[in-house]
Amino acid sequence: MEENVTLQSEPQNPRKGAGRRGAIRTAIAAILAATLTGALAVGAGAQSSTPVKGGTLTLGVGRPLQDFDPYQGANQNYIIAKTLYSNLISYTDDLKPEPDLATEWKLAEDNRSVTITLRDTVFADGSPLTAEDVVAGIKRAQDPKIAFTQRGVAEFIESATAIDPHTVRVDFTRPTGEDRVLDWMFYFPVVKAANNNPEFLKTGAAGSGPFMIGSYSPGTELTLVKNPHYYEEGKPYLDEVVYRFFTDQDGLVSALLSGDVDGTVWQELRYDQQLAQDFQLIDGSLSAQTQLLYVNPVNAPFDNVECRRAVLRAVDRENIRRTVQGDVGITVLGPFPPNAPAYDEELYSQVSFDMEAAKKGIAEHCATKTATAAVSPSPGVATILTIVQANLAEAGFDLKLENMDAATFISLVRKGEVQMGSFPTVNPFRSVASLATNRGFSGGDSNYWWFGKGAPADYDAALEAVRSALTPEEIAAANRQFNEALLNNIWTTGLFTMIDRAAMSPKVHDFQFALGSQLVLNNTYVAE
Amino acid sequence: MARFVIRRLLQFIPVFLLAAIAVWALIYALPGDPAEALAGLNATPEEIAAVRERMGLDQPVWVQFLTWLGNAAAGDLGVSSSSAFSVSGLLAKHIPASAQLAVFAMFIVILIAIPLGMVKALAPHRLAGRIVNVYLSLSLATPPFWIGQLLILAFAVSLRMLPAASRYVPFWEDPGQALRNMVLPALALGIYSGGVLARFVAASLSEAMESDYVRTARSKGASETRVVLRHAMRNSMLPVLTVGALQLGTLLGGAVVMEVLFSYSGIGRLLFESIRTRDYAVMQASILFVVILYLVLSLLVDVLYAALDPRIRLK
Numbered sequence: 001m002e003e004n005v006t007l008q009s010e011p012q013n014p015r016k017g018a019g020r021r022g023a024i025r026t027a028i029a030a031i032l033a034a035t036l037t038g039a040l041a042v043g044a045g046a047q048s049s050t051p052v053k054g055g056t057l058t059l060g061v062g063r064p065l066q067d068f069d070p071y072q073g074a075n076q077n078y079i080i081a082k083t084l085y086s087n088l089i090s091y092t093d094d095l096k097p098e099p100d101l102a103t104e105w106k107l108a109e110d111n112r113s114v115t116i117t118l119r120d121t122v123f124a125d126g127s128p129l130t131a132e133d134v135v136a137g138i139k140r141a142q143d144p145k146i147a148f149t150q151r152g153v154a155e156f157i158e159s160a161t162a163i164d165p166h167t168v169r170v171d172f173t174r175p176t177g178e179d180r181v182l183d184w185m186f187y188f189p190v191v192k193a194a195n196n197n198p199e200f201l202k203t204g205a206a207g208s209g210p211f212m213i214g215s216y217s218p219g220t221e222l223t224l225v226k227n228p229h230y231y232e233e234g235k236p237y238l239d240e241v242v243y244r245f246f247t248d249q250d251g252l253v254s255a256l257l258s259g260d261v262d263g264t265v266w267q268e269l270r271y272d273q274q275l276a277q278d279f280q281l282i283d284g285s286l287s288a289q290t291q292l293l294y295v296n297p298v299n300a301p302f303d304n305v306e307c308r309r310a311v312l313r314a315v316d317r318e319n320i321r322r323t324v325q326g327d328v329g330i331t332v333l334g335p336f337p338p339n340a341p342a343y344d345e346e347l348y349s350q351v352s353f354d355m356e357a358a359k360k361g362i363a364e365h366c367a368t369k370t371a372t373a374a375v376s377p378s379p380g381v382a383t384i385l386t387i388v389q390a391n392l393a394e395a396g397f398d399l400k401l402e403n404m405d406a407a408t409f410i411s412l413v414r415k416g417e418v419q420m421g422s423f424p425t426v427n428p429f430r431s432v433a434s435l436a437t438n439r440g441f442s443g444g445d446s447n448y449w450w451f452g453k454g455a456p457a458d459y460d461a462a463l464e465a466v467r468s469a470l471t472p473e474e475i476a477a478a479n480r481q482f483n484e485a486l487l488n489n490i491w492t493t494g495l496f497t498m499i500d501r502a503a504m505s506p507k508v509h510d511f512q513f514a515l516g517s518q519l520v521l522n523n524t525y526v527a528e
Numbered sequence: 529m530a531r532f533v534i535r536r537l538l539q540f541i542p543v544f545l546l547a548a549i550a551v552w553a554l555i556y557a558l559p560g561d562p563a564e565a566l567a568g569l570n571a572t573p574e575e576i577a578a579v580r581e582r583m584g585l586d587q588p589v590w591v592q593f594l595t596w597l598g599n600a601a602a603g604d605l606g607v608s609s610s611s612a613f614s615v616s617g618l619l620a621k622h623i624p625a626s627a628q629l630a631v632f633a634m635f636i637v638i639l640i641a642i643p644l645g646m647v648k649a650l651a652p653h654r655l656a657g658r659i660v661n662v663y664l665s666l667s668l669a670t671p672p673f674w675i676g677q678l679l680i681l682a683f684a685v686s687l688r689m690l691p692a693a694s695r696y697v698p699f700w701e702d703p704g705q706a707l708r709n710m711v712l713p714a715l716a717l718g719i720y721s722g723g724v725l726a727r728f729v730a731a732s733l734s735e736a737m738e739s740d741y742v743r744t745a746r747s748k749g750a751s752e753t754r755v756v757l758r759h760a761m762r763n764s765m766l767p768v769l770t771v772g773a774l775q776l777g778t779l780l781g782g783a784v785v786m787e788v789l790f791s792y793s794g795i796g797r798l799l800f801e802s803i804r805t806r807d808y809a810v811m812q813a814s815i816l817f818v819v820i821l822y823l824v825l826s827l828l829v830d831v832l833y834a835a836l837d838p839r840i841r842l843k
Binding site for chain 2: 060064066067072074144145146147148149151152198199202203217218219220221244245246247248250251252254255257258259260261404405406407408409410411413414423437438439440446448
């Protein structure tokens with residue numbers, strides 16, 4: 001008989017036993033993680049001991065909603081991801097798994113399957129939530145036409161079987177480490193099977209989260225009402241949440257200042273000073289996203305790895321972070337936030353800011369000393385690339401900036417025609433394999449930065465090692481191999497951990513961001 | 529008159545078709561792939577192909593155009609690729625909002641333009657005329673969005689009297705709330721457009737006051753008030769009507785910047801969002817709505833010309 005081991009345990013430390021160097025790294029990470037968790041602890045709205053039930057919270061939102069599909073991980077959907085849906089598990093700030101819709105989960109001893117016990121609950125429409133809904137959801141995540149952002153994290157799954165109405169067994173294509181399984185469970189939303197398709201979820205929701213849709217006027221307003229069937233007793237406290245969508249940042253902040261809305265989400269950081277005195281400024285998760293700088297390794301002059309390395313050494317990340325985000329966020333050299341197991345800033349120090357090394361490297365290794373950076377309209381990108389331009393000018397490299405709209409930028413990146421660009425990546429939590437679902441980090445031919453050429457062989461081998469690692473020692477070794485391969489072929493560097501920003505009037509209590517920066521309103525209430 | 533109107537309406541058809549082709553061509557000339565933009569940077573080729581198929585972009589451009597034209601002729605303007613709502617439904621929601629704002633703004637425009645234009649024309653060298661001159665220069669030199677920002681700062685942020693973000697509340701449902709929500713964007717639009725129209729009123733009235741029929745009216749002993757209101761004003765309204773109609777068209781077609789600034793859900797904001805998200809169906813329908821609007825307004829102006837001036841015969 002197959003023996004099972006529970007995954008409800010302390011997160012394993014893959015760096016354990018990695019020697020003195022590992023200890024130093026661990027200490028640095030611990031300090032940064034302490035900063036991080038400290039920041040997160042104050043990242044919630046005002047707290048009060050006696051929550052007030054009922055009432056309406058009106059929030060101004062700085063990004064339009066894309067749809068109600070939780071398989072579409074675009075950050076525009078973060079206002080509904082955790083309010084209309086529940087996932088299998090959640091993570092604490094230090095990445096410990098906690099039950100959500102999965103009350104128990106057991107990984108098979110051979111690491112080839114996980115058996116999940118589901119909570120006895122119902123969807124917002126009152127229909128029972130069953131194992132068949134999870135099975136249907138996994139099938140959708142395997143359909144490349146409609147899987148969207150669920151496809152990558154679920155790619156190790158072969159099939160799913162409903163054992164009984166509340167038990168589902170998920171079989172893997174290969175032995176898979178618990179970190180990757182947990183990341184998938186963290187990302188996986190349970191959607192009612194009958195409605196789990198992009199067409200329905202464009203205009204309707206089918207989840208079991210604390211709220212459900214009251215009314216929706218695209219681009220204008222979305223009203224959520226309390227889900228009477230929500231499994232957490234007494235929650236949510238609010239009867240209604242109204243999201244009002246703003247295209248203009250000045251308009252968003254003016255609406256807050258004038259009292260039209262109780263709070264704003266995703267306003268730009270430049271308004272902090274204006275809002276700090278009268279409103280609670282609430283930071284999103286520091287580990288949700290990292291802003292990165294990419295250079296195209298396929299086209300000259302960046303087809304020379306030493307030129308790429310030299311150019312990236314000219315980038316003053318600390319200055320960029322302070323200019324773009326002020327005192328918040330953490331400057332990073334690699335793609336991982338400090339609480340990720342693969343975080344290894346010591347290793348990445350070989351691409352840290354060093355103007356003299358940059359000047360020498362550019363002079364020696366860059367065949368031409370000019371390139372063009374694509375400036376997308378995302379917040380902060382123009383500032384970032386302007387600073388990079390100044391840094392590179394000092395290092396003897398002429399960087400031109402070309403402004404473009406988001407659609408053009410995406411098309412050019414996907415065609416491998418962008419020489420340099422900056423945009424964030426959603427962070428992996430426990431497993432590096434989750435990062436590789438991002439096509440800027442994926443292996444083989446699907447990596448758009450290695451367009452037409454394919455990712456380097458040593459990088460592909462490192463990804464394979466990450467996917468195969470099972471024990472803490474194997475995971476630690478694979479993480480290091482991954483970081484080394486990334487550095488050997490360097491085409492991207494971390495800049496800083498990005499934060500989302502909310503501002504709430506003092507009457508809003510316990511407003512929170514989830515670890516992935518989605519809005520969590522289970523505990524939120526309004527009290528004068 | 530009826531034959532003239534019917535003939536003009538028939539002329540609309542080729543104009544509309546040409547406009548539709550031009551808009552379609554311009555939309556397709558935009559760089560970037562809407563399917564890629566909608567699917568996102570990390571989408572697989574299969575996902576993008578599926579999105580492209582859902583949006584109908586997998587067909588040749590001319591097939592897409594003819595399909596759209598056929599459906600539009602049958603009253604089906606398609607489905608918004610970004611929200612999945614029917615385009616006609618979205619237009620039906622946003623056009624009344626813009627229309628209400630336009631009517632209210634036009635009311636303010638007329639309240640500003642007629643009296644100020646008259647003062648400038650009739651007393652150009654007196655103190656009142658000079659003050660009006662200063663106001664007109666200022667109103668023309670100040671961009672409406674800046675006026676809007678100042679109004680928000682004063683009345684919404686500082687005094688907290690009026691909302692900074694204006695919602696569309698139908699006037700017939702709640703007149704008080706409708707006025708409360710419209711007053712700032714309408715004022716911002718009205719101050720600028722009122723200045724423009726006032727200059728036309730002044731110029732036209734000044735010219736009329738120098739004309740023979742005014743001299744004749746005076747020589748017949750008509751009072752100055754009667755001369756101005758009965759004789760000069762009526763005739764001077766013809767060119768003003770043209771400019772006023774064009775301004776009404778601008779307001780009805782969506783004062784894009786103002787609707788974005790006040791987060792007001794009119795046709796201008798819908799168009800802005802559709803361009804940002806490369807929502808072809810909404811873009812096409814919104815722009816063609818504006819084209820039709822201008823065609824209808826130009827027809828109305830011609831008809832009104834005949835009504836105001838019996839010398840004009842519509843042939």
